[in-house]
Amino acid sequence: MADIFERLLKNAGPLGQHRERAHGYFAFPKLEGNIANRMIFRGKEMIIWSLNNYLGLANHPEVRKADADGAKEFGLALPMGARMMSGNSNNHEQLEEELAAFVMKEDCALFNYGYQGMVSLIDVLCGRHDVIVYDGESHACIIDGLRLHPGHRFVFKHNDMDDFEKQLQRASNLIEKQKSGGILVITEGVFGMAGDQGKLKEIVALKDKYEFRLLVDDAHGFGTLGATGAGAGEEQGVQDKIDLYFSTFAKSMASIGAFIAGDKKIIDYIRYNIRSQIFAKSLPMALVIGNLKRLELLRTRPELKDKLWENALKLQKGLKERGFDIGKTDSVVTPVYMKGGLEEATAMVMDIRENYYIFCSIVVYPVIPKGNIIYRLIPTAVHTDEDILKTLEAFSATKKKLDAGEYQADDIPDMAEVAAKRFDYMMDKPRNK
Numbered sequence: 001m002a003d004i005f006e007r008l009l010k011n012a013g014p015l016g017q018h019r020e021r022a023h024g025y026f027a028f029p030k031l032e033g034n035i036a037n038r039m040i041f042r043g044k045e046m047i048i049w050s051l052n053n054y055l056g057l058a059n060h061p062e063v064r065k066a067d068a069d070g071a072k073e074f075g076l077a078l079p080m081g082a083r084m085m086s087g088n089s090n091n092h093e094q095l096e097e098e099l100a101a102f103v104m105k106e107d108c109a110l111f112n113y114g115y116q117g118m119v120s121l122i123d124v125l126c127g128r129h130d131v132i133v134y135d136g137e138s139h140a141c142i143i144d145g146l147r148l149h150p151g152h153r154f155v156f157k158h159n160d161m162d163d164f165e166k167q168l169q170r171a172s173n174l175i176e177k178q179k180s181g182g183i184l185v186i187t188e189g190v191f192g193m194a195g196d197q198g199k200l201k202e203i204v205a206l207k208d209k210y211e212f213r214l215l216v217d218d219a220h221g222f223g224t225l226g227a228t229g230a231g232a233g234e235e236q237g238v239q240d241k242i243d244l245y246f247s248t249f250a251k252s253m254a255s256i257g258a259f260i261a262g263d264k265k266i267i268d269y270i271r272y273n274i275r276s277q278i279f280a281k282s283l284p285m286a287l288v289i290g291n292l293k294r295l296e297l298l299r300t301r302p303e304l305k306d307k308l309w310e311n312a313l314k315l316q317k318g319l320k321e322r323g324f325d326i327g328k329t330d331s332v333v334t335p336v337y338m339k340g341g342l343e344e345a346t347a348m349v350m351d352i353r354e355n356y357y358i359f360c361s362i363v364v365y366p367v368i369p370k371g372n373i374i375y376r377l378i379p380t381a382v383h384t385d386e387d388i389l390k391t392l393e394a395f396s397a398t399k400k401k402l403d404a405g406e407y408q409a410d411d412i413p414d415m416a417e418v419a420a421k422r423f424d425y426m427m428d429k430p431r432n433k
């Protein structure tokens with residue numbers, strides 16, 4: 001018989017295998033100071049491009065005051081119990097009503113987290129005869145929700161409408177054969193890695209030909225897209241054709257929690273049946289109070305979204321002018337695609353952090369194919385022109401070094417001398433052999 005723990009220690013996982021050298025630097029870095037365009041990383045002030053604080057609400061004075069007032073008045077315990085049992089409040093219901101109005105739906109239900117909410121949502125919506133058709137680059141919360149689905153699922157190639165229709169046809173044929181079940185299509189408003197919007201307009205156009213319901217995870221579009229900030233559906237003119245509109249509060253609202261919005265009867269069904277909320281304590285009141293304030297700012301301060309877009313477009317234009325490949329983004333998410341191995345990618349990021357004081361995230365194999373590097377920049381409304389210029393200059397300088405092979409190395413550099421020491425106890429042999 002295998003010892004489960006022994007197996008875990010032998011294979012630490014795709015990212016865990018690098019933990020000894022990455023901890024505290026690439027993995028689990030600590031950003032200190034107020035959430036802003038500049039923060040402290042390992043004692044140095046850096047320009048931060050890694051936070052989904054799109055509208056700059058995280059440290060907005062009115063938000064900070066609402067958070068503090070909410071915590072002072074209600075503490076973190078209230079309300080106790082699940083919403084259904086003892087954890088409901090007027091504030092929770094008010095937030096649901098205001099959110100529903102903001103995203104132009106009849107009703108809305110709160111979730112404690114986006115990830116957990118989506119997993120449970122897929123579970124509550126579909127039975128074993130239903131078929132789910134979903135985009136191949138869907139977020140982990142959708143993929144993990146599918147694990148709970150007892151019926152069939154068909155994946156379509158990312159944003160490929162020919163393949164989408166092919167999978168829809170397969171799903172329709174299967175349902176006809178089964179003589180029961182329906183189709184749920186799941187996609188995203190904005191794909192968080194590449195920044196391209198889901199093809200919502202094209203997807204809903206097929207509603208004339210096929211019968212299905214559409215669920216959209218608009219984590220990155222909510223508050224950043226559309227004339228009023230109602231998201232990718234509004235941006236593409238099809239908000240009314242989205243049957244279920246989902247977002248987290250973790251991005252433009254810079255908070256915790258999530259919601260699902262749609263027709264009243266369906267939201268009521270979800271409210272009374274979704275296991276992640278029925279069997280969990282309700283969202284703390286202080287968060288609800290803070291989220292009401294954030295939503296008010298989304299509604300009443302369009303200049304925040306305008307500033308976000310001004311910064312995003314300056315950054316994207318600057319990168320393109322300097323010859324960088326930023327792919328197909330049509331949102332504020334700004335990926336920068338480069339070629340290189342893991343060793344080069346890590347050396348380059350160290351250089352960009354340590355010598356140019358730019359903090360951004362990188363994505364490498366196994367998340368993307370070997371030999372590719374993606375730098376992911378998240379502009380916000382609180383970045384300045386100086387931040388953008390310094391970043392563009394740093395990218396140009398480090399790209400030159402990358403192309404000249406200056407970052408080539410046989411091994412991943414040791415990035416976390418100090419922080420990694422905490423892992424010594426796991427290792428049989430001393431580090432830095």
Ligand SMILES: Cc1ncc(COP(=O)(O)O)c(C=O)c1O
Binds near residue numbers: 116
């Ligand atoms: C597309 C998408 N869905 C869901 C989530 C999860 O939301 P939460 O952080 O509230 O769990 C995220 C990211 O956090 C996301 O990017």
